[in-house]
Amino acid sequence: MKPVWLCLPALALPAGAQPAPAPADRPITFPGFNGFLLHASVRAGGAHPYFAVMVAGSGPTDRDWSNPMIPVASHAGRDFAGWLQAQGIGSLRYDKRFIGSRDPKLDISLDAQMGDLKAALAAARALPEARGKKLLLVGHGEGALLSLLAAGGADATLLLALPGRDMATTIKEQLRPQLPPEKAAANLAYLDQVFQAIRRNQPTPEPGTDVYPAMGRLAKGLMAPETLDFVRDTLDLDPWTLAARLTGPAAIVWGDRDVQTWRPATVPASYHGAVIDLPEANLLLRRETRPRAELSPASAMTAYGDSTPLADLAPLAAWLKGLK
Structure with missing residues (x-):
């Protein structure tokens, strides 16, 4: 069933009256792994019994889900925090340790990033906005994967755009439809060589003549020393x-127009949480009315910007309402 969209008339305000200002973020800092200072934004909630800690997606994606690779101004994470606030849920969202850093020697290992996430949960518990609340860990994309590793530190888990397979398989599935059939085998075989080199701590393999330059650049990015x-x-x-180990309330959410992470054909029976499908929603949970079959990763980004509203999140709102 497609979502229903309502056009609401503008409110007639008394002369001289101004609309109430949108609730503002409260900036804070807190020490992460090994005392590294992390920057965050806090929003107060309402009567809902949970307070959310939001973990952003992969690469240079900041606390607002802004990413320099997106060609339009995009702050979907900030907008989602506002949507949570409208459901009565306050939140803390933080920048990953490497956002804004130019230090190639900065520790961005899995241990460091997991330490930061656990520090964010501890910081949230100490906030006045979270006093008396349970914690809801909200991860997006790669942040959902990291949230699975840290789920024991929260009371409930919400996984947005969770990769349905391991990273290696997900990357191949993302790239396969972008490759011409006559070039796919050579390029995907090279990608497998890169994955094996990563696993075995070997040098970056040289691409053959049938391998696209972009694939070679991807290999160098995956094997960059600072992130390897x-x-x-x-x-x-x-x-x-990891999902099979979840013990508290949990939900996995996918948009049906997401061309980067998507629901697998079968969700394993070992996962006992909720599965929520959002119609006409893209990777950033914004509204996408174009058919998924017509979208590519590049064309999909045109609907990632702030001018595109969030999708109809009513199915997610219903799950959140049921959290106790």
């Missing part, structure tokens, strides 16, 4: 093995 340890530690993590 993190990639190696997460490359083969199976999200379903």
Whole structure:
């Protein structure tokens, strides 16, 4: 069933009256792994019994889910925090340790990033906005995978756009439809060589003449020295093995127009939480009305910006309402 969209008339305000200002973020800092200072934004909630800690997605994605690779201004994480606030749920969202850093020697290992996430949960518990609340861990994309590793530190888990397979398989599935059939075998075989080199701590393999330059650049990015340890530690993590360990309330959410992470054909029976499908929702939970078959990763980004509203999140709102 497609979501119903309502056009609401503008409110007639008394002369001289101004609309109430939107609730503002409260900036804070807190010490992460090994005391590294992390920057965050806090929003107060309402009567809902939970307070959310939000973990952003992969790469240079900041606390607002902004990413320099997105060609339009995009703050979907900030907007989602506002949506949570409208459900009565306050939140803390934080920048990963490497956001804004130019230090190539900065520790961004899995241990460091997991330490930061656990520090964010501890910081949230100490906030006045979270006093008396349970914690809801909200991860997006790669942040959902990291949230699975840290779920024991929260009371409930919400996984948005969780990769349905391990990282290596997900990357191949993302790239396969972008490759011409006559070039796919050579390029995907090269990608497998890169994955093996990562696992075995070997040098970056040289691409053959049938391998696209973009694939060679991807290999160098995956094997960049400053991020190689993190990639190696997460490359083969199976999200379903981790999801089977969840003990508290949990939900996995996918948009049906997401061309980067999507619901697998079968959700393993070992996962006992909720599965929520959002119609006409893209990777960033914004509204996408174009058919998924017509979208590519590049064209999909045109609907990632702030001018595109969030999708109809009513199915997620219903799950949140039921959290006790």
